[in-house]
Amino acid sequence: MNIKNEILQVESLTKVYGKGNNRTMALNSITFHVLEGEFLGIMGASGSGKTTLLNCIATMRKPTSGKVILRGKDISGFCGKDLAGYRGQEIGYLFQEFELLDNLTARENITLPLALHGVTEKKAEPRIQEIASLLDISDVLEKFPAQMSGGQKQRVAAARALISDPDIILADEPTGSLDSKNSKILMDKLSAVNKEQHKTIMMVTHDANAASYCSRILFIQDGQIFHELRRNVQMESTKDFYRRIVTVMAQLGGGSANVL
């Protein structure tokens, strides 16, 4: 892993849903930084605000206040062309339900973000082949999603997130719709992307197994960062990190008084 500079800064990010008496504070002035090449996990109970956080960074939701700064640019104020340029080019997004377009082949799905930003499939062919072989999907490039397994679909979605060489990949429960075998394959591949291509990945997950691939985990509760776990990548195996994650999760389940 190659940790150098801060790539993403989240400053006092607040998101409030509803109005008046119906206000719900999903994010309560969250601040944290992500370093380049990091594999960051976000964990927390349902309703803790982790998906809202990811969506605000992905510009799928407008924050009520605060800043999201990617490579020195405040993206929370983006709109129109800037916003479209940011999406798909500077971030790659991986969904729980894959969200592949059913009527496009794998190849067309993968190259869609490029086409949207003015690059033809012909031009990107070497990159497509590289990513396809990295994610082991070369055989399904000409197939439609209906002709693929769940694991293949999620790897095609991962290729789509990677194709435009974004600064950061945001993944929302990427293993949520996969069985354990395919979950492991996907996490191995994402880990390889992180290590070999030095891609920064930020992943929201419930799954301790998936989280054990991360280098750092932020635990969120009631819209605030509640706890942080770091893994010593050189010294600590994923198995040992998994145990620590499970312990924290158990303690979180018992309330804040039990936390380390």
Next chain:
Amino acid sequence: MFFKQVRRNAAKNRKGNGLFFGSLVISIVAFYTLLSLGEQDVMRYLATVESDAVRKLMMLLPVVYMVSLFFVFFLVYFACRYQTDRRRRELGMYLMLGMRRSRLFFMLFCETLWSSLLSLLIGLPIALFLTEGISLATAKVVGIGIIGHRFSLSPYGLLWTVCGFVLVQLLSMAIICARLAKTQPADLFGSGDTKKQTVMSATASTLFFAAGLLLLLIAYYLGIAQMRTLRLSVLLSLVACGILGTFLLYRGLGGFLGARIRRKSPGALGLQTFTARQVQENVLSQHQSLAVSSLLLLMALACISYGISMGFGRSDDSRSVDFSLFDEEQQIDAILEKDDIRGMVKDAYPLYLSMVKDDYYFGGEKTFDTQKLADALRTIDGSDNMIENLHLEYIIAESSYNRILKNIGKEELHLEGKQAALCSSLARDGDFGTILEGALKKGVSIGIDGKDYGILPTLYYHNVVADRAITLYMALIVPDDLYQTLARNQEPYCRNLSLSDEVVESMGLMQAVQKMNSLLTASGIEYDSFLGGIGRNLFYTVAASYLTIYLGILFWLIANTVIGLNYLISQRQTKGRYETLAILGADTDSMCRSVKKQIGIYFSLVLCVALVSSAAAIYTMFTSFTKLPLGASISTVAALSAAALAFFGAVEAVYIYIVKRTAVREIKDSAAEQRDL
């Protein structure tokens, strides 16, 4: 509470979907227009002169009504389906909140009835206004002037409009509810079952496409080259090839588009590939609707063209002689001297029309030598029957025919030396006139008493007497001195009478004819009137043009609504894709452009096939069973066709615009929703 909810939901439906509400109003207008036909000025007038024919038409109306009901059902069904599809989530929510399915369906039925009531309140006044307009316009077009126009409300039309409309609405809703009853609440929360991209092998789709194209070409060939013979077997093969060809073409079109997309996608930018795949998906999953819509449009165009040519092609050729009087010369003279009659008459002249003397009659010693005419006819297809029946027994004096021509403002004949002209009142319709005129153009002569008389290349077709029921198969117009030599009867056949232009203009043709009718009847003279002839002629004109234009417009609206709503339903089902596109970096503008392009291509796919087929169909129609009458002004019909085509294009453009606007609004609403959460 329940009914408040019903009213609120119905209002939301109307607001959110003008297309749906518009379709309902259109169906009401369509029903009432048809059903109130009996109350129209023209029909009321015709009922007085041709009561039997009108009665027959009125008996036909329920059949046309049932056909309309059947097609309008599809229109309403698609509109209702689109409407309930929009509300899947809401309906699922009602179920999850504990509403019984029966109550949910009752609510939907109540909403439907409430919407029906409001549509009727809006649609019926529009229908009344429209039928009044049509009534006045038709009266003018067919040349009867305004014969005491009166506002007409047809209680029978109203009753059946309401019954038919409500029935169609409830039936559509019942089918939709039956489908809903089988859907699990969880499925209702999804965006509907998006169709998986089915992959048809390239060979199969190419085969379908090629077979479709081939069958269509065969149908065009049969129509253009073989329909003149009007054989039932040809007609059946044409219809079968046309329908099957259209279905197969659309069946294979998806694969054809897929191959094109594959070829183009390496160089595609933006949403090009997505747009093309969306269109391909719609074609693959809805190829049957596309084929049906295309065929409906074809029928619409054919019906409208037929209606226009019937309605307008005939209108100005109908009047050549207003009255023919058959009586003693002195008696006629005495009647014409009466002040009230004389004031209305422009011209009165004897018509010299007679059979030839026995010697010249068929089988006689001096029978006309028609060999050259028969030779010329032989060179023209389809003339066999005519050559067999070729006989010339009637002659008309040139001066008499010139009076007819003069009275209707046409150029008179100038027969010089050994010249004659041919006249046939059968020449107006069908192939008869075209074939005969074709032969005359080749330069024909007829031998009379061993001398050759050159026949003018123009075929004359004007009625020589007022009653159109009397037809002249073929008569020779000859110079007056020759007439005297040949005619069996030297007395005039009758005295023809033309009404004064001022009287016609001030009273309207019909009223003028009716007045003269009563004067002549009172005088006890034997006569034929233009009225008797025009009644039948007018009846066929009105019935044919009105019903075909009506059906044409109905088919047209239904085809458009089916295409539009089908597209909108599929867009709703694939709404999630646009959200994904937004996350992948597509801005709202480019998505809106993509949607507009999809709609444009989708409509074009249907319109192109329909236009090509209808061009072939219209050509077939005018070269086989429907002939433009000889007297019809080609420029008028061409101008009318161009105007009709422009109108067609304009309405299509408006329709496409409405669908585009609806689709774009959905995309924009969804984008705003996502961003503002």
